[in-house]
Amino acid sequence: MATKFLSIAGISTVALLSALYPFVYPKLKTLGYVGRELGELNNQQCRKIPSLRSCEDTWLHEDTGYLYAACGNSIDDRMTWFPCNDHWDALNRPNRDYLAVLDTRSTEGDFESRTRKVRLEGFHGLAGEGSFTSHGFGFWTDPTPGSDLMRVFLVNHRPSLDGLINALILDETTGANSTIEIFETRVGSDVAQHVRTVAHPLIRTPNNVEPTGPDTFYVTNDHHIKRGKKKALDAIFPWTEVVHCDTRGCKVVLDGLTFANGISRGVAPGDEELYYVSATASDKLSILQRQPHDNSVVLQDTVKFPYLTDNLYTTKSGGVYIASFPSLHSLSTHFATPRKAGAHSLIAKLSKNTGGKDAFFGEKYKVEKVFEDDSTSAESPSGITGVAVDESTGKIYLASLLQEFMWECDLYEEPVKMKF
Numbered sequence: 014m015a016t017k018f019l020s021i022a023g024i025s026t027v028a029l030l031s032a033l034y035p036f037v038y039p040k041l042k043t044l045g046y047v048g049r050e051l052g053e054l055n056n057q058q059c060r061k062i063p064s065l066r067s068c069e070d071t072w073l074h075e076d077t078g079y080l081y082a083a084c085g086n087s088i089d090d091r092m093t094w095f096p097c098n099d100h101w102d103a104l105n106r107p108n109r110d111y112l113a114v115l116d117t118r119s120t121e122g123d124f125e126s127r128t129r130k131v132r133l134e135g136f137h138g139l140a141g142e143g144s145f146t147s148h149g150f151g152f153w154t155d156p157t158p159g160s161d162l163m164r165v166f167l168v169n170h171r172p173s174l175d176g177l178i179n180a181l182i183l184d185e186t187t188g189a190n191s192t193i194e195i196f197e198t199r200v201g202s203d204v205a206q207h208v209r210t211v212a213h214p215l216i217r218t219p220n221n222v223e224p225t226g227p228d229t230f231y232v233t234n235d236h237h238i239k240r241g242k243k244k245a246l247d248a249i250f251p252w253t254e255v256v257h258c259d260t261r262g263c264k265v266v267l268d269g270l271t272f273a274n275g276i277s278r279g280v281a282p283g284d285e286e287l288y289y290v291s292a293t294a295s296d297k298l299s300i301l302q303r304q305p306h307d308n309s310v311v312l313q314d315t316v317k318f319p320y321l322t323d324n325l326y327t328t329k330s331g332g333v334y335i336a337s338f339p340s341l342h343s344l345s346t347h348f349a350t351p352r353k354a355g356a357h358s359l360i361a362k363l364s365k366n367t368g369g370k371d372a373f374f375g376e377k378y379k380v381e382k383v384f385e386d387d388s389t390s391a392e393s394p395s396g397i398t399g400v401a402v403d404e405s406t407g408k409i410y411l412a413s414l415l416q417e418f419m420w421e422c423d424l425y426e427e428p429v430k431m432k433f
Contacts, residue, residue: 043296043319045340051357055409056386058423059394064128065113065419067091068412070149070221070324073401074163075280078118079201080401080410083147083167085110088351088415094146095414096170096189097220097235098348099244103172103181108144112167114201117403117410117421124421133196135207139171140179145194146170149221149275149324151230154200161200164208166222166230169194188239191219193232193258215256215263221324223276223288225308229259231266231288233273247272248294255290255301257308266310271295275324281331287313289333289363291322298322298335298363316363316378317433324399324412333363334383336400336411343388347396351415355388355395360409362428381428384409394420 065071067085074081085091086109091098094106112131119127138144148168155162173182173190192212196205208228220235236244237252247253254268255276272293279287288310290299296319301310320337321344327333338344340357347356362381383402388395399412402424411420 039296039319043294043321045321045338045342045357051339051387052385053387054382054385054429055422055424055426056384056394058425060124060421062115062124062128062410062419062421063417064125065115065412066417067414068113068399068419069147069414070399071401071410071412071419072150072152072326073117073403073410074152074154074200075329075403075405077200078116078403078406080115080117081150081152081165082113082115082399082412082419083110083150084113085147085414087417091414092351094170094172095148096191096239097148097218099240101185101240103183106144106146106172108142110145110147112147112150112165112205114203116201117408118406129203131198131202132204133207134204136194136196139174148219149233151221151223151276153224153227155227163198163200164224164227165196165198165205166224167194167196168219168222168232169210170219186240189218191216193219193222193230195228211258213258213263215265216258218253220274221276223278225257225278225303226259229257229308231276231308232256232258233270233276233290235272235274235293251292251295253292255310259308266308267299267301267312270299274322275336277325277327277333279331279333280327280329282329284327284331289325289327291325291335293321293323295322298333314377316380318361318363318380319433320359320361323397326399326401328402328404330404331364332402332404334400334402334409335361335363336397337361338396339385344396347388347391347415351396352391355391355393357388358384358386358394358397358411358413360384360397360400360411361431380431380433382431383424383428384411384422391416394422 068082090107153164195208198205218236253273270292275291288301300314302313323336344356346354401410
């Protein structure tokens with residue numbers, strides 16, 4: 014009887030595994046547990062930028078080479094209060110996060126002397142103490158010829174506050190009261206004037222933001238709830254979304270995403286109404302077409318990319334650079350012990366196929382690897398969450414939430430086509 018039972022159980026197990034395989038294998042591949050070959054590319058000519066510390070995202074103003082970064086000062090600060098990663102010590106929340114600008118094309122001085130912290134004038138923070146907790150950010154540049162006016166849209170994870178008694182809410186269910194902070198500045202300036210704070214129930218767990226105008230923007234929510242055990246399910250189920258906000262309010266424009274994360278607007282000629290969205294735990298990138306009359310979106314394309322993804326950066330040549338993590342295991346270890354363990358990092362480039370055999374056979378987009386590091390050491394480019402590329406100088410800039418420096422690396426090797 015036992016033999017018969019085991020035989021039946023074995024057949025049932027095989028049948029169950031066969032049925033689940035089409036669903037389970039793609040997820041395991043995206044998480045880096047199967048079908049992943051790790052390597053190295055363009056990682057031997059890199060320099061630390063110690064003035065840019067614990068920066069989650071970065072952006073390059075292509076015309077001038079000014080590099081912006083949203084930074085957190087130290088690993089310890091990030092691991093004290095950072096709601097996305099479930100660090101909730103609001104009482105000891107640091108007051109040292111900052112926005113910085115680096116002149117990457119100057120030939121004078123070192124990185125430190127070419128970096129300036131941007132003074133956030135008119136911003137009062139939580140209950141007047143002036144602090145903010147940085148995450149993703151986005152830039153609107155004035156399209157008027159010759160203008161250097163910009164607006165910066167910063168994700169700010171402020172703790173929840175009981176306004177009646179002016180005290181922090183420290184229970185285990187409320188979560189953060191995150192906002193988008195809008196500032197006005199000039200390209201390269203170290204001063205930004207606060208314009209307004211945008212708070213709305215739909216700005217629930219903001220990860221990244223991309224402007225659609227001087228006062229309007231898309232924002233990604235990376236979780237469907239602010240706090241609690243069910244947050245972990247957002248790595249499995251498509252419960253997160255993209256929201257659009259204007260001066261009248263906010264609305265969901267795209268849902269059904271698995272951990273919505275990076276968002277970036279196309280800046281190549283003809284791509285100005287395209288928005289690229291990464292969903293960290295999905296196996297594809299979404300390309301959205303904005304409808305200018307109401308800021309709704311049409312899903313124009315999806316591109317297969319079975320890696321854990323983070324922030325995106327777009328260039329005037331039409332490139333979309335993707336910060337990604339080939340291994341969930343190394344990323345989890347890095348997030349737990351960032352000073353000891355690195356996390357494998359890969360930067361890919363998405364672009365349109367404009368000719369050749371692949372385009373002839375209907376492959377609309379190509380995906381190439383431009384940077385990879387095995388990150389076995391926490392002192393190498395590790396856990397890269399943000400990327401910017403200066404295609405005119407052949408340099409790539411890498412930001413990491415849990416490293417106390419950014420990286421400048423030379424792209425001395427040709428990109429490698431990725432196959433999935």
